[in-house]
Amino acid sequence: MIIMAEICWQIDFEAKQPIYLQIYEQLKREIIQKSFSSGEKLPSIRRIAEQLSVSKTTVENAFRQLEMEGYIDSKKKIGYFVADLSHWAYQTEHMPPDMLKEKLPTVVQYDFSNDYIDGESFDFALWRKYTNQALREDHNRFFDYGEPQGAYELRWELARYLHQSRGVNCSAEQIVVGAGTQVLLHMLCGLLKEDYHQIGFEEPGFAFGRYVFMDHHMKVVPISLEEDGLSLKELQDEGLKLVYISPSNQFPTGRVMTIQKRMALLAYMAERQGLIIEDDYDSELRYFGRPIPSLQGLDREGLVIYVGSFSKILLPAIRVSYMVLPPKLLPLLTEKINFYNQTASVIEQLTLARFMADSQLEKQIRRTRKIYARKNQLLLEQLEKQMGERIRILGKETGLHVLLEVFCDKDSETIVKAAASVGIKVTSLKAYRFNPLENSRYPLVVMGYGGIKLEQIAPAVEKLAQVWFH
Amino acid sequence: MIIMAEICWQIDFEAKQPIYLQIYEQLKREIIQKSFSSGEKLPSIRRIAEQLSVSKTTVENAFRQLEMEGYIDSKKKIGYFVADLSHWAYQTEHMPPDMLKEKLPTVVQYDFSNDYIDGESFDFALWRKYTNQALREDHNRFFDYGEPQGAYELRWELARYLHQSRGVNCSAEQIVVGAGTQVLLHMLCGLLKEDYHQIGFEEPGFAFGRYVFMDHHMKVVPISLEEDGLSLKELQDEGLKLVYISPSNQFPTGRVMTIQKRMALLAYMAERQGLIIEDDYDSELRYFGRPIPSLQGLDREGLVIYVGSFSKILLPAIRVSYMVLPPKLLPLLTEKINFYNQTASVIEQLTLARFMADSQLEKQIRRTRKIYARKNQLLLEQLEKQMGERIRILGKETGLHVLLEVFCDKDSETIVKAAASVGIKVTSLKAYRFNPLENSRYPLVVMGYGGIKLEQIAPAVEKLAQVWFH
Numbered sequence: 054m055i056i057m058a059e060i061c062w063q064i065d066f067e068a069k070q071p072i073y074l075q076i077y078e079q080l081k082r083e084i085i086q087k088s089f090s091s092g093e094k095l096p097s098i099r100r101i102a103e104q105l106s107v108s109k110t111t112v113e114n115a116f117r118q119l120e121m122e123g124y125i126d127s128k129k130k131i132g133y134f135v136a137d138l139s140h141w142a143y144q145t146e147h148m149p150p151d152m153l154k155e156k157l158p159t160v161v162q163y164d165f166s167n168d169y170i171d172g173e174s175f176d177f178a179l180w181r182k183y184t185n186q187a188l189r190e191d192h193n194r195f196f197d198y199g200e201p202q203g204a205y206e207l208r209w210e211l212a213r214y215l216h217q218s219r220g221v222n223c224s225a226e227q228i229v230v231g232a233g234t235q236v237l238l239h240m241l242c243g244l245l246k247e248d249y250h251q252i253g254f255e256e257p258g259f260a261f262g263r264y265v266f267m268d269h270h271m272k273v274v275p276i277s278l279e280e281d282g283l284s285l286k287e288l289q290d291e292g293l294k295l296v297y298i299s300p301s302n303q304f305p306t307g308r309v310m311t312i313q314k315r316m317a318l319l320a321y322m323a324e325r326q327g328l329i330i331e332d333d334y335d336s337e338l339r340y341f342g343r344p345i346p347s348l349q350g351l352d353r354e355g356l357v358i359y360v361g362s363f364s365k366i367l368l369p370a371i372r373v374s375y376m377v378l379p380p381k382l383l384p385l386l387t388e389k390i391n392f393y394n395q396t397a398s399v400i401e402q403l404t405l406a407r408f409m410a411d412s413q414l415e416k417q418i419r420r421t422r423k424i425y426a427r428k429n430q431l432l433l434e435q436l437e438k439q440m441g442e443r444i445r446i447l448g449k450e451t452g453l454h455v456l457l458e459v460f461c462d463k464d465s466e467t468i469v470k471a472a473a474s475v476g477i478k479v480t481s482l483k484a485y486r487f488n489p490l491e492n493s494r495y496p497l498v499v500m501g502y503g504g505i506k507l508e509q510i511a512p513a514v515e516k517l518a519q520v521w522f523h
Numbered sequence: 524m525i526i527m528a529e530i531c532w533q534i535d536f537e538a539k540q541p542i543y544l545q546i547y548e549q550l551k552r553e554i555i556q557k558s559f560s561s562g563e564k565l566p567s568i569r570r571i572a573e574q575l576s577v578s579k580t581t582v583e584n585a586f587r588q589l590e591m592e593g594y595i596d597s598k599k600k601i602g603y604f605v606a607d608l609s610h611w612a613y614q615t616e617h618m619p620p621d622m623l624k625e626k627l628p629t630v631v632q633y634d635f636s637n638d639y640i641d642g643e644s645f646d647f648a649l650w651r652k653y654t655n656q657a658l659r660e661d662h663n664r665f666f667d668y669g670e671p672q673g674a675y676e677l678r679w680e681l682a683r684y685l686h687q688s689r690g691v692n693c694s695a696e697q698i699v700v701g702a703g704t705q706v707l708l709h710m711l712c713g714l715l716k717e718d719y720h721q722i723g724f725e726e727p728g729f730a731f732g733r734y735v736f737m738d739h740h741m742k743v744v745p746i747s748l749e750e751d752g753l754s755l756k757e758l759q760d761e762g763l764k765l766v767y768i769s770p771s772n773q774f775p776t777g778r779v780m781t782i783q784k785r786m787a788l789l790a791y792m793a794e795r796q797g798l799i800i801e802d803d804y805d806s807e808l809r810y811f812g813r814p815i816p817s818l819q820g821l822d823r824e825g826l827v828i829y830v831g832s833f834s835k836i837l838l839p840a841i842r843v844s845y846m847v848l849p850p851k852l853l854p855l856l857t858e859k860i861n862f863y864n865q866t867a868s869v870i871e872q873l874t875l876a877r878f879m880a881d882s883q884l885e886k887q888i889r890r891t892r893k894i895y896a897r898k899n900q901l902l903l904e905q906l907e908k909q910m911g912e913r914i915r916i917l918g919k920e921t922g923l924h925v926l927l928e929v930f931c932d933k934d935s936e937t938i939v940k941a942a943a944s945v946g947i948k949v950t951s952l953k954a955y956r957f958n959p960l961e962n963s964r965y966p967l968v969v970m971g972y973g974g975i976k977l978e979q980i981a982p983a984v985e986k987l988a989q990v991w992f993h
Contacts, residue, residue: 117812123784309592371868398702401871
């Protein structure tokens with residue numbers, strides 16, 4: 054046993070660290086290293102104070118901290134004792150962090166993945182202006198998490214915008230704001246969990262949505278896509294009363310659900326007292342004609358949960374998505390909304406509300422549509438010129454990608470790899486399928502053109518044609 | 524039947540709306556109003572173009588939009604026909620939105636709820652500076668959702684900070700960033716769902732965390748709190764291998780789990796190959812001595828998932844939380860991370876990384892701690908002065924609230940209501956319990972002092988004493 058006062062504690066009276074913490078640290082280390090046995094009485098506070106030439110209060114503070122953390126026990130009028138630390142084996146060595154190296158990016162010269170937007174499409178100076186306004190003028194809104202449903206003024210702007218541009222009928226009370234579509238779907242799973250245990254999902258479809266329902270132990274039933282929208286027959290055969298669709302701009306095929314099928318789907322769900330989740334992602338970005346009006350706008354029975362975001366129109370980095378609940382779900386929402394903290398930054402919510410109130414969103418959409426229409430047109434021209442009859446272009450009028458059917462006898466993995474071998478990133482359609490089996494005769498690949506530069510398109514397509522067909 | 528050319532379509536050549544859209548809108552309205560029967564042939568494009576004095580392309584564009592949406596069908600070389608819209612009943616009237624009135628705020632003069640931070644604690648000008656830096660200099664990071672785990676530089680800063688200030692041992696690779704603790708727990712449920720179906724939860728504890736596990740159909744088992752932390756015996760009796768705790772600053776009781784219990788809990792979970800979720804919320808805000816080191820720092824076997832945020836130190840409006848996974852979960856994380864889009868705004872992440880790199884966080888913590896220490900001290904003094912022996916103050920050294928045991932023969936609802944009747948908002952401890960039955964002899968109430976002004980404390984406590992004891 055080592056007598057404390059003899060072990061030369063290193064008290065540094067010049068150090069920034071308070072003296073009581075130095076005593077605490079050293080005594081703790083000794084206890085950990087088992088220089089004391091458990092139950093052993095420690096020297097008195099008075100004695101330690103004297104030996105170290107510090108005040109009794111200083112030593113008391115150190116002891117109080119050690120006692121609070123459970124290293125020592127005090128017995129009234131007797132003194133302090135080392136606590137029982139029989140489990141202490143744990144601390145004797147330090148765990149080396151088993152580092153997982155971050156993946157290094159592979160060299161991609163032409164990136165046709167679907168993750169990026171155009172670098173010129175966003176006016177940062179303008180967004181800074183509204184951010185600074187919000188940070189200056191909305192101070193008193195930032196001291197709590199904000200309204201669980203989202204800032205009222207943003208919801209009000211959203212209701213107005215969605216009505217005007219997407220034909221959605223709703224009031225601010227029906228809107229819930231969240232940091233991304235997945236967050237809103239998590240909440241929806243919470244709201245619906247008692248009544249819904251399976252969900253139909255377009256095949257192929259929005260994989261990130263599917264994952265959420267799977268995480269919530271819902272059974273995901275893939276439903277085939279027909280030319281005019283998903284198969285109602287399969288929906289019926291499976292007896293489903295919940296379905297996730299993107300009717301106005303099917304992701305990733307770009308197909309549009311016809312008005313007849315919309316009506317039939319609404320009638321089907323009305324009969325079963327079911328619900329339709331309408332993902333209206335990217336519907337603003339249509340390069341021929343005008344955007345297809347939403348399904349929600351046709352719904353007279355309140356069957357549609359409408360989901361959308363501005364990720365591709367503003368910046369993916371800004372995390373504000375929204376969902377519109379039908380009136381019949383509002384009592385449930387009111388009951389459960391206080392179980393969820395708002396996830397979207399209040400600063401970004403109020404910045405966006407100010408941006409929308411000044412009609413900047415409409416301007417931004419026009420600007421964005423123009424940029425992508427040019428890329429879309431050039432890409433289609435180049436594909437036609439370089440590949441001609443050897444491909445078929447599907448779903449070319451919307452969003453930030455085209456879908457190609459490549460007439461060759463390779464499978465989609467092979468042609469994605471062939472592209473990668475010359476520095477071009479494209480994605481197999483399989484990535485969006487629940488059931489990864491290829492169900493088409495020829496490989497299908499998704500080419501996103503959001504992030505690629507206009508001048509890169511021609512050389513990239515030329516390279517692709519060479520590696521695929523020569 | 525009405526012949527189209529005779530019904531005087533209103534084409535306004537001066538209007539901002541393109542002519543093809545005017546034709547589209549009017550023809551669509553006629554189809555909806557059943558001015559045509561389904562299957563009926565429409566007049567030819569040429570004829571309509573002539574009668575309206577517009578180009579054939581204009582009419583073609585209108586027809587193409589209608590065809591895409593499914594209102595009309597084309598038959599090659601024959602013409603256009605009205606589609607079958609037998610389900611059309613839906614659109615005939617407009618659903619009145621069943622508005623749910625937003626709740627009006629009740630009149631609260633002294634708000635001791637636990638939702639707010641101090642209005643003076645945050646330096647907005649400083650945050651604006653870093654936000655503007657990020658928006659100016661990090662442009663090219665905002666064109667996608669960002670790294671699913673969170674921006675690397677932020678995770679790097681977090682690893683450094685957590686090691687220095689909380690004794691957490693980790694590398695950036697172990698950290699996942701998300702828009703709030705609930706979002707991270709949702710992800711965790713997704714990662715753990717195969718192996719864990721029930722979870723022990725401190726009673727009372729962090730209700731918002733509990734809701735997430737319940738939404739994921741996990742069985743939540745309330746575990747009693749003892750003086751030195753949660754009951755290991757109950758954990759053992761239930762055979763639990765997953766537990767959610769806040770050992771360094773138990774929410775809302777403020778209790779500290781002793782080193783012995785920490786060791787015993789680690790040993791217990793090591794034996795069962797279990798996991799501990801350590802919620803380290805607000806541990807920086809301790810007004811006596813230094814913050815209690817984290818449990819994660821003691822863990823040699825990699826059993827602890829560490830969760831935290833800066834909601835109360837910075838602004839609740841900024842939605843950046845973090846979790847540190849033990850090395851053994853990293854292969855699972857790598858496998859599943861691409862199923863989740865990042866939820867925290869990349870702009871806020873990079874702003875925070877810059878803020879931390881300049882050591883502003885440490886300054887902010889010192890500043891914040893000073894502000895709340897003053898409020899804490901004044902509140903304790905006033906409670907002592909006005910209520911004396913009629914209350915017992917529990918959990919007074921940490922966080923932004925105190926816990927009061929009120930020696931009276933009323934229940935907690937009654938005294939919360941009594942407070943409300945004089946404009947004072949306090950919360951019953953029951954709100955944090957899974958099992959809402961009162962299990963203490965005297966009512967327990969939580970008084971948050973984050974948002975209240977220093978000068979409000981004395982008059983509020985005086986009023987409270989009057990309404991509770993007179």
